[in-house]
Amino acid sequence: MFLKIYEENPNPKDIREVVVELRKGAVVIYPTDTIYGIGCDINNAKAVERVARIKNMNLKKEHLSFICHDLSQISEYTKSLDNATFKMMKRNLPGPFTFIVNANSNVPKLFKNNKKTVGIRIPDNNIIRDLVKELGHPILSTSVLDEDEIIEYTTDPExxxxxxxxxxxxxxxxxxxxNSPSTVVDCTQGGFDIIREGKGELEY
Structure with missing residues (x-):
């Protein structure tokens, strides 16, 4: 299915239609505030494995990320954030950042690496945030292409x-x-360590 949705004012009917499919295990390509993403319901292990096959990822080694609707949803999946981290996230989200945080037991096992951390995004894009809100839990976030292969068709939905x-x-x-990826910020060591410079410029 190829579905046009307008970012300024996503049609609720279209959002519901996509969410019905996500609940059945669909894999979806969606817009963000950076590169187009490919993902699925994080609670559907078969769909996560499908995404891994499409992207040629090893789930045991990859650092997986997912998209939340807002900061309160982030807190459902992380060990308690300290005050400085919460304030910094509030200043920068929604925005083109992936924050690496310590995962709690609500994060599906497929997403946890050996360090028990996970990457979390809240893109500045109404379509994907509305999808997550309607679904009720996060959507897997991985870019359509690896960063070293960014070419025209990463940006053109057709x-x-x-x-x-x-x-x-x-x-x-x-x-x-x-065609710029998100800026990745590690928040697990008590500071804010930028491990990949991308589109976002972090405000401290």
Whole structure:
């Protein structure tokens, strides 16, 4: 399915239609505030494994991330955030950042690496945030392409659909995407360590 949704004002009917499919185990390509993402319901292990196969990822070694709707949803999946981390996230979210935090037991096992950490995003994009809100829990977040392969079809939804329509269930056309990944910030060591410079410029 190739579905046009307008980012400024996503149609609730379209959002519900996608969420019905996500609950059945669909794999979806969706817009964010950076590169287009490919993901699924984080609680559906088979769908997560499908994404891993499409992206050629090893789930035991990969550092997986997911998208939350807001800060209160982040707190459901992390060990308690200290005051400085919470304030810093509040200043920068929604935005083009992936924050690595200590995971709690609500995070599915597939997502936890040996350090028991997880990457969390709240993109500044109404389509994906509305999907997460309607679904009721986070959606797996991994970019359509690896960063060293960023070329035109990462940004054009029609070309993304052309390439991936046999591998995924839905491609959402939310307009042209960006070709810069998110800035990755490690918050697990008591400070804020930028481990990948991307689109976002962190405000402390």
């Amino acid at each position: 070309l993304i659909h052309e390439k991936y329509h046999n591998q995924v269930d839905i491609v959402i056309d939310g307009g042209y995407g960006d």
